[in-house]
Amino acid sequence: MHVLLATLCLFHLAAAGIDTTVCTTPYGQQHARPSLPNQFEVHVECNFLDLNTTTEVHEYYDDANNRGEVRQMDYGIKLWAYYSYATNELISILPDKKLCLVENLRQKSSNYLFGYQSKNGQGHIFSVNGALHFGEANTVEVFQGSDVVRGINVQKWYSCLYWSSMDATMNVTWYFSDPSSWDTALAIPSTPVRAHIQGRRTKNGSPYDFEHYYEFFHFKPFIEDQQKFETPNGISCPGRKNTKPLPTVAPEYSLIIEIVDNLHSQISFMKEYYDQSMKLTKFTYKPSHMTPSPYGYNPLTEIHDFNTGVAYVIDPLIGNCSYRPIEHGTFDDATAKNPHLVRMRTSREFFYMNSQDVTYEGVKTVRNIDMDTWVGQRNTFEGYNFNSTWQWYFKLGTWSASQQRVGSYSMGTPLMLTIDVDELSVSYTYNIYNFIQARPNLLDFDISPCFMDLKRRKFDFKIPTEARDLIDKDKELFKYSVLMSLTYYTAVFPLRIANLKVVYDDHIHVRFEILDVRPVAGDVTVNGTETSLDVAAQQVLSKVNNNQFVIYVMQPGVSPQETPYIVAVPNSITEFTYESELAEFKGYSPGALGGLSAGMIVVGGALGAGLSFAFFK
Helix, strand or coil: CHHHCCCCCCCCCCCCCCCCCCCCCCCCCCCCCCCCCCEEEEEEEEEECCCCEEEEEEEEEECCCCEEEEEEEECCEEEEEEEECCCCEEEEEECCCCEEEEEECCCHHHHCCCCCEEECCEEECCCHHHHHCCCCCCCCCEEEEEEEECCEEEEEEEEEEEEHHHCEEEEEEEEEECCCCCCCCCCCCCCEEEEEEEEEEEECCEEEEEEEEEEEEEEECCCCCHHHHCCCCCCCCCCCCCCCCCCCCCCEEEEEEEEEECCCCEEEEEEEEEECCCCEEEEEECCCCCCCCCCCCCCEEEEEECCCCEEEEEECCCCEEEEEECCCCCCCEEECCCCCCEEECCHHHHCCCCCCCCEEEEEEEECCEEEEEEEEEECCECCECCCEEEEEEEECCCCCCCCCCCCCCCCCCEEEEEEEEHHHCEEEEEEEEEEECCCCCHHHCCCHHHHCCCCEEEEEEEECHHHHHHHHCCHHHHHHHHHHHHHHHHCCCHHHEEEEEEEECCCEEEEEEEECCCCCCCCCCCCCCCCCHHHHHHHHHHHHHCCCCEEECCCCCCCHHHCCEEECCCCCCEEECCCCCCCECCCCCHHHHHCHHHHCCCCCCCCCHHHHHHHCC
16 A cells, blocks of 8 residues: 555655665755644645646644645545554555555654654654655754745755665755745744655666655644544455443443434434343334234334243234244344344444454544444355444433433443445445433333233232322332332243232222233243243232232332331222222132242342342433
8 A cells, every 4th residue: 555655755864775876965054943743634735846746635634633634645545544553554545446555653654754763662653744754853954045835935954864674865956835925814924835855766686767846735733633643434344453442331221222323325214222131122113014014014013022032013003913922133132142042232232343453442422412423344144145234323421311210320321333344335224312311110111902802911009098108209110119019929920910000099009910820932931931920829818918029119219127027907908890899809728829839940040129129220
């Protein structure tokens, strides 16, 4: 790649070897040289008279942040070169071809443009004079008075330079705007206007003469866009150092995602809920008419229960439901140790952030938001051997998100993911909105429409009326607390508790349903046998009737040890078919109750009421 830059800036000084037939160290009038800023950007038109060639360079110099960049157009080819002294890397990119090369910046072949010096053991860009090769140490430059270049009044300086690496001796004349007779648009005294180089070099043992003109345009003593120093989107650079690790994503969250599919020129939306500890995912979406949908084209809700390996697909408009084993290869399924078992992706895997070659790319402004960006490359795409480039965008730390709760997860907030498969001319953009780092409400994971024709049992029990003020502080949180108690006492997975509600009349009633075991066998290993519907019903009856059904009412900011609790009114539980009925529950024989302990399992360990705080954040 560097052949495109190899003809630039031949004016570099060395101590010996000057061809005295070309020039010698000059003597003449001394004059104060222009003061140059420690940051600038400038366009340079390079005219090589000996080659009958013109090339253009846009140069960025940043001594304050120890970096430089050059963007060049040569023979219709764009080359962008990034000089990262902090990481000792020269990153060269052909943006139109999406090719990248990373080199060691300490090597002389890499640092000739901006130089390389050591400060406190750290590589550093040359001073501005060194970078422009004007007024640098050990350079003898003589003032040659005034002139006019491109109609601009200028002052000029002359020097004789030698570049040992190319065995080149050069007459170098610099032209700067004359502060005494020319006003710059930038309100600074003087700017570079031209450098004229005449010299002789030896190549393959043969000397030849060259002559170059470097015309400087649009010189600015600042850099207008600091993001110019960031490498372009969607280009992975193998071997580049990763200067910032990918953020950690919360283990529970919800989000809205906009999917832009350029292959089908299609935009779609989906709302996603993810609960890693409960092994549940939920998606609401509308199937596209461009692809077959076995469940119709109404908006659908899909719930995946990785505890049992069952997927439930619900059409809320019609109220019907289909269920099936979770299919291998769905976007929330990951490869398990046993390839025949589905496994829920971790939050990191859910965003495909498990690539080993991901590198930090810097700060980009997307959707008018400053975002930290990372890029990585894979050699497969959807099981095929096509290279794909992945780019992740996360909220910058200086930005806040109103959805983030105080004291909640202080983890990364993803805002976008892009995937490009150049060989197929395919790209996908996933815009992420309303990302909430909190456990989704399990009460919203309702699979009861799938049990309309299956076994289910409905119950009602009473709460002491004096608990109303505590319940009314946050009725949803109270219902969640009841759910946690029910799953603990019945040892059923949370999805099996449905239609939980609080009803006020002369008393406070809690009503709920217990659903039967999973309707189909999923492709997972269930830890033990699921608690049967009848055993679960007997257990809740026993706990209420014996004054043992305790509800620890979760309160934000209250420790488990200080959590208030409510005990259900004993002997108040009834079973009903329709709410208008609410017939008295008949009870069970002592023999039936005696078989409870053998049928109980504890879901994922002890879901004790004291530990239930972990379930809602």
